[in-house]
Amino acid sequence: MPATSPAGLSRRGFLAAGGGLSLAAMLGLSGCGDSSSPSSGKAADTLALLLPGDAPTGWEAILAKVNEKLKKDLGFAIAPQFVAWSNYQQQSLLKFTAGENFDTALQARWLNMIQLVASKSLVPVDDLISKYPNLSKTLDPQLLEQNKWSGKLYGIPQVNSAARFHHFTVRQDLADKLGAGELSTFDQLEKFWYDVKQKEKLTPIGISSNMPDLLVAFAPVGWLNQHDWENPHVSVQTFSGGSLPFYLAQDGKSTGSAKPIPFWEAPGVVDALRKVRKYYLDGIINKDALNVDSSTIKSQFESGRIATRWAMTDGLSSQSLTPLRKAVPTAQIANVVPLRGGKDAKPNQTFQADNFVVLNVKGRSNERAMQLEDWVSIKENHDLLSYGVEGTDWKPVGTDKFQQLSQYSFPGFALCWRQKLELKIKDITPTEEAWFDWAQKYDNFTLDPYASFVPDVTPVKRQDSQVNAAMTQYGNPLWIGAVDVDKGLDNLKKAVDKAGLAELQAEMEKQANTYLKGQ
Amino acid sequence: MSTRTPVRSSLWLGLLAVPAVAFFLVFSYAPMAGLVVAFKEFDISKGLFGSPWNGLDNFRYFFASGDAQRILVNTIVLNVLFLAATLAAGVTLAIMLNEIRGRFFKRAAQSTIFFPYFVSPVVIAIMLQVLLSGPSGSGGVVNDALAGFGLPTVSWYTEPGPWPWILTFVKIWQLGGYMSVIFLAAITSIPEDVYEAGQIDGASRAQMALRITLPLLKPTAAVLLVLGVGRIFYGDFGTIYAIVGDNGTLFPTTDVIDTYVFRSLRQIGDFGTTAAIGLFQSVVGFVLVSTAVLIQRRYSKETSLL
Amino acid sequence: MTSSLAKAAGRTAAKRRSGGWEPFTVVSVIGVALFMLVCLIPFWVILSGSFTDEQTLAGKGYSLIPQPFSTAAYKLIFTGPTLVSAYVASIFITVVGTVLALSITSGLSWVIARRLPYVSRPLAIFAYIPMLFAGGLVPLYLLVTQYLKLQNSYLAVILPLLVAPFLVFIQVSAFRQLPEEILDSARVDGAGEMQIFFRIGLPLSKPILAVVGLFYAVHYWNEWFTALLFISDIHKYPLPLLLQNLISNVTFSQMLPTAAEQSTPVYQLRLALTVVTIGPILLAYPFAQRYFVKGITLGATKG
Structure with a gap:
């Protein structure tokens, strides 16, 4: 699931949204546009849901079945509206701003959740969940605890694993051919990349334009930061996505002071930058990383032109195998998590969910929305909505896997992802399955000392937006190694100093220390 | 100048404009009340009345940024390049098309050159990558050609220098045909007898194009120019962002107001600030257009917009 | 005349x-x-x-x-359940929108072009300002959904784009180039101002009407943003919105389990979408082109 930002926001929409909110004023209504007040009785028979993406193939048939059962069980139906991914952020915010009375929506930190929480547009659900047995049964108490922001839970976290940990998908057939065997350390990976470059003439690593800030200074580990893989205990925070990463002290809890430092002062970071620069110059990573989108990288990986690709512990990267084998019949892929200590490394983890189902304060019936969330937590209902009709759309494989038979695929993470109910795909590779299982257990991780710290950007909004601009200009080329490290870092430092680094750092320190005190 | 039309019938004629005026009032002017948010600290829950005023704070943000000067310069330079290039391309193409006599060839030509207008910026960006960088960022058609001539290859996507020209080329490709259609329609309405004099003088076709057609296209060009001047502070966000994206190495020559604002605010989504920038662009545009119109009226009343 | x-x-x-x-x-x-x-x-x-x-x-x-x-990409596009209705919607929006827009624009442009005292110049300014100042998305959204109540109506797509100031001024400039003598001789013949507009102004301006009509048609044919804002019923999606969703969905589809046999052809799909969108316009283009090509054919024999 992309913690990275959704691609392709429309500038036109974005700027226009800035035009604000005020026809209402002219026509003498409150700014929130309250006119869509809930009409009694009839309206709440249908819940309006906002879902991202496009209606799945065969959606009408499944929806009819879902509604039929919902009507019987609970006496209401759902009417989801799909909004394309590239417009989802703007459109959902617009609907909140206009005061519409839809019931649930997908929200997240990488969407507009922080603003919506600040403006009290979301219903806190921490006290509600316990009233719904099916729902609370499928949500781990740890998950609920870690996803509280300032003590309140503002949505139902949607996860299919305890932790989210990015790592590598590699072409195992090439590794075997080059005599590297099973890869488990960063050094082995690096050797594999150089061998691939020399002997196989393909691009060893594919990087897309939404990945630069994941490469070096990122929590839980920088993707290409060897230091992090060997010491996976860093806490990194930014005021907003793409802004300057600050490293926070690991012993903050005992000292009471978070001592945030800009990323270049953190151990291992400058070395990692130099290494990435070397990869760039040696042709280990694609030179067009800043201009190529993720679907292109996916396509290239699946056509056998790239040997290593970004992966997440979501159990889905094995999906590339089938198309890849069309291009390279002997292809094998494996997932590599080069932690020192392997599965016993206990790396840091914030357990923050990437997605939440939120309840709209202005929704027609918050109670029914909760009933719905409870209803989709029952295995039978969950499977119907998530996978379709058993036998025609999917069939179970073993006890914990499924095979897709039709084209139906539902964005479950926007409504009904329950870690305990999700099935794995049939073709999951052994290595991916092993790491996916590893990510299911809370005990395999160390709780990040700043796990549920969500910095509030409001006091330093202006500085942050300027630092953000500087980071795109000077940070991105640095992250992917397109510029000389010393010169690039120098330029970056100058730019962020001017943009207000000092204020950001002070504010981060203040907020992080306050957080530590509350722990 | 309108002694011909008596006032009464001019009011009568004014009825023709009523639907359009109603449209503008409802769909353009009424929503403009939204511009007040440029002077407010916007808050979703508080709405318009609740959101506190913050004076010119939202405007300060942009000018406080150290990049403001460079971005303003980029915006103006790129827009002047685009405007001049597309106008020139449109006029040239229209005049050349006018020379072509083969009916089939002319139709085919017109359809073809109009086609790039439909290609989405994303597809343009992909095609540019094929030309300039090739799959996985090394090579590309242009570099292959350069190498073929024994010239040094260029790492286009890390070299900001050539990008104003590359983007201008893209704009010509995109809009050349579109613009030429406007000019063709204008050429069509040039009365025949104008050319007869030239004919008798024994002027060559080139001379006639230069001395007769070109001057008669001036009013149309003037209108397009004035309209373009008003938008000079806007970037062509769609195309520039699709092509350059977040590639910081190209910003020194390609970053314009629209892309800068989009980038720096997309995470925070500060409505007030975006509205302020938009208002700033509008006001500057308004001033520029007014100036342009005044100058134009002074030199040639005939072609004046107003 | x-x-x-x-x-x-x-x-x-x-x-x-x-x-x-x-x-x-x-x-x-x-x-x-x-x-x-x-x-x-x-x-x-x-x-x-x-x-x-x-x-x-x-x-x-x-x-x-x-x-x-x-043909994988085309299969993906053409197997969508709502493709036919999307074409119908787009054709409806384009035809109705273009006719309305062209009529209203022509009316306004004529009034501005005639340089009527106290009318033309204020109107020109009135029409120009919206080109620079826009109130933004939220007011428009509230206007259409809460005051005009046009959700899920094609009018919600057609109305907000009805008059493009840019095209108004293109048309004004063309109207002003009509030979005055012809208009004057009509006046001498006793024609009223309205008659002159309908009987002489419009017929003589076929090339520019064709151009402006073409531009409006292209505009409506490609419009997806207002549809995104105001049309939520997938059976009413016009073509560009449908395609927009398709491509956006494919780009993000990596996040969902999909039928393993099928991998969505991202590159191919983008190109196929371009073809599918352009196709009908290129087919319709010659009809509009007739008017200005014909004029040019006459012009080209000059010399």
Whole structure:
């Protein structure tokens, strides 16, 4: 699931949204546009849901079945509206701003959740969940605890694993051919990349334009930061996505002071930058990383032109195998998590969910929305909505896997992802399955000392937006190694100093220390 | 100048404009009340009345940024390049098309050159990558050609220098045909007898194009120019962002107001600030257009917009 | 006035065909041919790419021959359940929108072009300001959904784009170039101002009407943003919104379990979408073109 930002926001929409909110004023209504007040009785028979993406193939048939059962069980139906991914952020915010009375929506930190929480547009659900047995049964108490922001839970976290940990998908057939065997350390990976470059003439690593800030200074580990893989205990925070990463002290809890430092002062970071620069110059990573989108990288990986690709512990990267084998019949892929200590490394983890189902304060019936969330937590209902009709759309494989038979695929993470109910795909590779299982257990991780710290950007909004601009200009080329490290870092430092680094750092320190005190 | 039309019938004629005026009032002017948010600290829950005023704070943000000067310069330079290039391309193409006599060839030509207008910026960006960088960022058609001539290859996507020209080329490709259609329609309405004099003088076709057609296209060009001047502070966000994206190495020559604002605010989504920038662009545009119109009226009343 | 028209036509039809190829003609033909080539090659690459297997496309880049041949992207597009209704919606929006827009724009442009005292200049300013100042998305959204209540109506797509100031001024400038003598002679014949507009102004302005109509049509045909805002019923989606969703969905589809056999052809799909969108416009183009090509054909024999 992309913690990275959704691609392709429309500038036109974005700027226009800035035009604000005020026809209402002219026509003498409150700014929130309250006119869509809930009409009694009839309206709440249908819940309006906002879902991202496009209606799945065969959606009408499944929806009819879902509604039929919902009507019987609970006496209401759902009417989801799909909004394309590239417009989802703007459109959902617009609907909140206009005061519409839809019931649930997908929200997240990488969407507009922080603003919506600040403006009290979301219903806190921490006290509600316990009233719904099916729902609370499928949500781990740890998950609920870690996803509280300032003590309140503002949505139902949607996860299919305890932790989210990015790592590598590699072409195992090439590794075997080059005599590297099973890869488990960063050094082995690096050797594999150089061998691939020399002997196989393909691009060893594919990087897309939404990945630069994941490469070096990122929590839980920088993707290409060897230091992090060997010491996976860093806490990194930014005021907003793409802004300057600050490293926070690991012993903050005992000292009471978070001592945030800009990323270049953190151990291992400058070395990692130099290494990435070397990869760039040696042709280990694609030179067009800043201009190529993720679907292109996916396509290239699946056509056998790239040997290593970004992966997440979501159990889905094995999906590339089938198309890849069309291009390279002997292809094998494996997932590599080069932690020192392997599965016993206990790396840091914030357990923050990437997605939440939120309840709209202005929704027609918050109670029914909760009933719905409870209803989709029952295995039978969950499977119907998530996978379709058993036998025609999917069939179970073993006890914990499924095979897709039709084209139906539902964005479950926007409504009904329950870690305990999700099935794995049939073709999951052994290595991916092993790491996916590893990510299911809370005990395999160390709780990040700043796990549920969500910095509030409001006091330093202006500085942050300027630092953000500087980071795109000077940070991105640095992250992917397109510029000389010393010169690039120098330029970056100058730019962020001017943009207000000092204020950001002070504010981060203040907020992080306050957080530590509350722990 | 309108002694011909008596006032009464001019009011009568004014009825023709009523639907359009109603449209503008409802769909353009009424929503403009939204511009007040440029002077407010916007808050979703508080709405318009609740959101506190913050004076010119939202405007300060942009000018406080150290990049403001460079971005303003980029915006103006790129827009002047685009405007001049597309106008020139449109006029040239229209005049050349006018020379072509083969009916089939002319139709085919017109359809073809109009086609790039439909290609989405994303597809343009992909095609540019094929030309300039090739799959996985090394090579590309242009570099292959350069190498073929024994010239040094260029790492286009890390070299900001050539990008104003590359983007201008893209704009010509995109809009050349579109613009030429406007000019063709204008050429069509040039009365025949104008050319007869030239004919008798024994002027060559080139001379006639230069001395007769070109001057008669001036009013149309003037209108397009004035309209373009008003938008000079806007970037062509769609195309520039699709092509350059977040590639910081190209910003020194390609970053314009629209892309800068989009980038720096997309995470925070500060409505007030975006509205302020938009208002700033509008006001500057308004001033520029007014100036342009005044100058134009002074030199040639005939072609004046107003 | 009919006589003056006939006279003009007779004059243009005068058979004055210059004998040889003058250098300027040769230069023009070469110039246009070159520009055509610059436009045609990408078009061909897009067309050929849209039929090329995704794997090859991603691996080897583009080529001029679709090898290996694949219709995967088109299958994906044309198997959508709502494609037919999307075409119908788009055609409706384009036809109704263009007719309305062209009528209203012509009316306004004529009034501005006539330079009527106290009317034309204020109107011109009135029409120009919206080109620069826009209230933004939220007010428009509230206006359409809460005051006009046009959700899920095609009017919600048509109305907000009804008059484009840019095209108003293009048309004004064309109207002003109509020969005054013809209008004057009509007045002498006792024609009213309205009659002049409908009987002389419009018929004489066919080329510019064709151009402005074409631009509106293109605009409506491509419009997806207002549809995104106001149309939530998938059976009412116009084509561009449907395609927009398709491509956006494919880009993000990596996040969902999909039928393992099928991998969405991202590259290929983008190219195929271009073809599918352009196709109908290129088919309709010659109809509009007739008006200005015809004029030009007459013009080209001058000299």
